[in-house]
Every structure is written in C-alpha cells, then in structure tokens.
Amino acid sequence: MRIRFTLWITLFIASLLVFAITACTPKKNVEKIRLSEVTRSIFYTPQYVALEKGFFTDEGLDVDLKTAWGGDKAMTALLSNSVDIALVGAETSIYVYTQGTNDPIINFAQLTQTDGTFLVAREKTEEFNWEQLKGAVFLGQRTGGMPQMVGEYVLKKHGIDPHHDLSLIQSIDFGNVPNAFASGTGDYVQLFEPTASIFEQEGIGHIVASFGEESGQVPYTTFMAKQSFLKEKPETIEKFVRGIYRGEQWVQNNEPKVIAEVVAPYFDDIDADTIAMVIERYKKQESFATNLLLTRDGWNHLQLMMKEANELSEEVPYETLVNTKMIDKVMKE
Structure with missing residues (x-):
C-alpha cells in the first residue's frame, strides 16, 4: 500500500514539475497577417499548401486569408488598410501608381508566372x-x-x-x-x-x-503590400515570403495527387481527381512560380501586354514597384 502511495506522490510531483516548466517557457510571439486573395483558385495552390502545412505557423505568423472575389476589391482592401497583403494581378499596382499615390503598392513576390x-x-x-x-x-x-x-x-x-x-x-x-x-x-x-x-x-x-x-512568363499574380508596410515590418514580410517559398518548393517536389489531398479543404465542391488533374496541368506549363522572383524581363513583358491592350498610360520602372530583397535573402538561405 505504501509503495502505491509513494508512486502516486512521485507521479503527482512529476506532473507539477512538467506543468511548471511548461508555464515558465516563453511562448513564441504570433503575429497576425491579414491576406486578401483576388479569388479562390487552384491556380494559387502553393499558397494553400503553405497554409495547410503550417509553413506560416512555423514562422510565427497567423495568416488570416480572405477572398475578395475581384481585383478591384482586393486592391481597395489593401489601400484602405483592411488587409496587410494582397494576392492579385501585378497590373493593379501599376494602375494605382499612375493614378498618383504617396504610398505606392510594392510587388515583393510572385506566386504564378504564366496566365492561368x-x-x-x-x-x-x-x-x-x-x-x-x-x-x-x-x-x-x-x-x-x-x-x-x-x-x-x-x-x-x-x-x-x-x-x-x-x-x-x-x-x-x-x-x-x-x-x-x-x-x-x-x-x-x-x-x-x-x-x-x-x-x-x-x-x-x-x-x-x-x-x-x-x-510566356509574366508576373501574373503577385503578393503586394504598401511601401509603408514593407518599411515598418520588413521582418514580417520576410517570414511571410519564407512560408510561401516553402509552399512553392513543396509543390515542385510532390506529385499532383499528393498535393490535391493537401489543398482539397479549400475546394469542397471539386473532387480530388479533378484538383489533381488541374494541378498537373499547371505544373506542366510551369504556371506556379519556380522561385517567386519577379524578374525585370517579366515586368517588361507585363507592361508590353498592357500597352498593346491600351491599358498603360505610362511605363513604370521595375525598381519603382518591385522589391526582391526578401525573396533574394530567403532563396540564399
């Protein structure tokens, strides 16, 4: 009886020690990021992988994803500070800039590099x-x-x-x-x-x-934020980019069926086989950006398309609306 009592006391004390150690261990600060995507699409698979696989969580970020259902709505949310980051066509940053702004929208990583x-x-x-x-x-x-x-x-x-x-x-x-x-x-x-x-x-x-x-390749859908946000929170953007980069790398290194299982929760009305087929098609034509780097050639190609469609009032230099510092750093790690 005394042995059982002693054992019980030992286990009780051990549990108290575990609780004390856990309580005293400082919790990792979690920062919330409000992200707006232009629409919900399998075209954005690497983003959903980063969310579902916990790559943002590993960076201490709690990414709150909202779907804007329109490029104008996504940009309005970004301009009004309703969100911190927007995933939308790079052309929208040019439209905002040419209309005049003291806080331009900066493209810091591309998610897709072809039309979808x-x-x-x-x-x-x-x-x-x-x-x-x-x-x-x-x-x-x-x-x-x-x-x-x-x-x-x-x-x-x-x-x-x-x-x-x-x-x-x-x-x-x-x-x-x-x-x-x-x-x-x-x-x-x-x-x-x-x-x-x-x-x-x-x-x-x-x-x-x-x-x-x-x-051909063009910065079709990019992650962008206000210039002021990038200056105020460069480390936050770097963490975000690292999470997205891991998602992109994971997509590149896994088969469509495996990827489809991960992103299926974001597409309740689409069967897994169809999701896998679409992912395979996008991978085959290299629509998912292979390194997230928005290149000068891609930027110039984008403006050529805008010009031919009579949607470009003036050309905007690459350095004005593109910042590759974060993705350059992440890719070198």
Whole structure:
C-alpha cells in the first residue's frame, strides 16, 4: 500500500514539475497577417499548401486569408488598410501608381508566372488553328484585367485583331462568364481551371489551347503590400515570403495527387481527381512560380501586354514597384 502511495506522490510531483516548466517557457510571439486573395483558385495552390502545412505557423505568423472575389476589391482592401497583403494581378499596382499615390503598392513576390486561362471551344475539332476564331463570337474577360490583356496579346500574336476579326464580348461579369457560355453564348470562351476541365468532362466545351503557354512568363499574380508596410515590418514580410517559398518548393517536389489531398479543404465542391488533374496541368506549363522572383524581363513583358491592350498610360520602372530583397535573402538561405 505504501509503495502505491509513494508512486502516486512521485507521479503527482512529476506532473507539477512538467506543468511548471511548461508555464515558465516563453511562448513564441504570433503575429497576425491579414491576406486578401483576388479569388479562390487552384491556380494559387502553393499558397494553400503553405497554409495547410503550417509553413506560416512555423514562422510565427497567423495568416488570416480572405477572398475578395475581384481585383478591384482586393486592391481597395489593401489601400484602405483592411488587409496587410494582397494576392492579385501585378497590373493593379501599376494602375494605382499612375493614378498618383504617396504610398505606392510594392510587388515583393510572385506566386504564378504564366496566365492561368485556357481557350475553350464549343465544337470539337480534329486539329485546332487560331484562324478558326476569325468571325467567331469570343467570350472574353473583363477589360483591363490580366486575363483579357493576355487574351488580346495572344490573339494579336496569331494575326487576329480582337476588336475587328471576331465578335468580342466583354460586358459579362467575371463570375458569370462560365454560365453565359454554358447557356449558349459564344463560340469560344477564355476560362480558368477547374471550370475549363469540368466543361470538357461535361461536354459543354473542349480545351483547344493554353493562354499560359502561348503568352510566356509574366508576373501574373503577385503578393503586394504598401511601401509603408514593407518599411515598418520588413521582418514580417520576410517570414511571410519564407512560408510561401516553402509552399512553392513543396509543390515542385510532390506529385499532383499528393498535393490535391493537401489543398482539397479549400475546394469542397471539386473532387480530388479533378484538383489533381488541374494541378498537373499547371505544373506542366510551369504556371506556379519556380522561385517567386519577379524578374525585370517579366515586368517588361507585363507592361508590353498592357500597352498593346491600351491599358498603360505610362511605363513604370521595375525598381519603382518591385522589391526582391526578401525573396533574394530567403532563396540564399
């Protein structure tokens, strides 16, 4: 009986010691970061991996992700200080700068380095040729947005004037474009995944070309913040970049099916096989940025597309709106 009592006392004292040590151990400071993404998309897979795998948590960051459902809304949230960081098209930072601002929006890392849309045809053809679009009804994207500018750039590359050689529809809201095509509007449509693949599976349309492959590398979707925020919290941005970089590296080093299992919670209405198929397609055309570094060539290519779409009032130097210090440091670690 005395042995049992002694054992109980020993265990009790040990538990008190463990509690005391735990209580006295200083907790790692956790900093909250408010992040706004332009939309919810498999196109942003490395970001969801970083969240789901705890890469931000490892850096002491609590990232609160909100979906803006529109580039203008994401930028408005950033400008009004409702969020700290925005994931949106790099062109939006140029629009803000050319309109005049004392606190410019700085691009500090890119998540995607190609366009993420595909050309979907209503009718299936044995062999697709861009000439087939001439005279057709083309359901495009919002004027001034990256999808539409890339779309026009690719059409012109193939000798098609988007405003004269076909009937271009741009009046439909981004979220309603797929429904419009499914309802019978247009001969061709420019769509993101997974909608493009789902339409193909359901026989609504057929993927005939990739705008990402046709347009080449461009800082399509980037992480950006106010210049003042970067100056006030450079270490915070560095931690954020490190988390995203780990997410990107993990995506590069794992198979689509494995990646799909990790990001599935962010896409409740899409089955795992479709998610994996889309990820594989984006990996194959190198849409996910391989190192997050927004290059000078990419920046110049972006402005060329904007200029050809008549959306660039003045060119903005690379150094003015791009800061690569954080990603340079992280990549050298």
